[in-house]
Amino acid sequence: MTTARAAWLDETIRTLARHTWVGGIWLVGSLGRGEADAYSDVDLVVAVDHTAPTTVFTDPVAGLGISGHILYRRPKPRNAPKDGAYLAVGIDLAGLPVLVDVFVWPAATATVSAGATVVYERDVLPRSTLGFIPLMDQHRSDDRRGSDPDAPGTVLMLVQLAGKHLVRGNQPKLAGICDQLAIPTDSCEVTALRTVLDQRIDTVTYMDSTEGVRAVHRLLDLIERHLAGTLGPAIENSPDQH
Structure with a gap:
């Protein structure tokens, strides 16, 4: 699982970095802190500018061109940054589900949280002393819809x-x-x-x-x-x- 996750992440970063409208990519959660184990999720934040295609916001995984066989999707709009997008997906890696949280954050307000690991930045991104959740609380989407508990x-x-x-x-x-x-x-x-x-x-x-x-x-x-x-x-x- 760990090897497959690392290979998938390397491929994903290369794919995202090719988009001229991607300004930065960073990992939060246990992978960002360097404390991941084999069961850890991938919490991926992608900063995009105003030229990003609409599909990036309506379907972040498809719009960003993230590869992998998707086993399930779980949208939860209130998890998104303001004017951005969020989607959780389970991706089949080595025959097992790896949970990937994708946060699309408009570059105009995108800020790297404390404890994150930046894996790509086109220009230097602003940094914060706040952790990811407190920082997100300051930039939370106006869409307060949660997920469907029975989906x-x-x-x-x-x-x-x-x-x-x-x-x-x-x-x-x-x-x-x-x-x-x-x-x-x-x-x-x-x-x-x-x-x-x-x-x-x-x-x-x-x-x-x-x-x-x-x-x-x-x-x-x-x-x-x-x-x-x-x-x-x-x-x-x-x-x-x-």
Whole structure:
């Protein structure tokens, strides 16, 4: 997973840097801080100028030309920077889902948060002493819509996040995700997460979710093996953004 994620990220950065309207690219979250593990998400911020195509804002992944087989999408407009865009997607890497959060930020206000890693900048970007979330709170979109809690993309993403926090032993974050999934905290384990996948996502109605369900099940297989100790020690707790 780690090797595939790194290769995908290198390709993505090269692709984005070719666009003349991309002014900068940086990573936030655990990858930005250099604290990532195999289960870490990719939190990618892209600064674009006024010449960027409209599709960059209506569909950031397609508009930016980000490669990879998408297993699910989870839009949440209120996560976007003002006049920008946001989309979370699960991308199939090495047969497993890797969560990628894409933030499109207009270059006129784009600012690199403290703890971020800049991987490309056409011109020097302004820096802030604030962390990503506090900085975003100062530049939050006027669109206050959240995500659809019953959409397959939301369920797939939340189950994936719950699995990550479970294997890390991060009980506070696990409890928060399980609450969103309506799973009692004391029974939020791999078996319960599998049940949510199978009962809340109808792959007959949502045929395009079939691959995503299978991939998240494979991820849960891996997490079970980690928890059982057959893949070595469990992952250390890591303070990701989610």
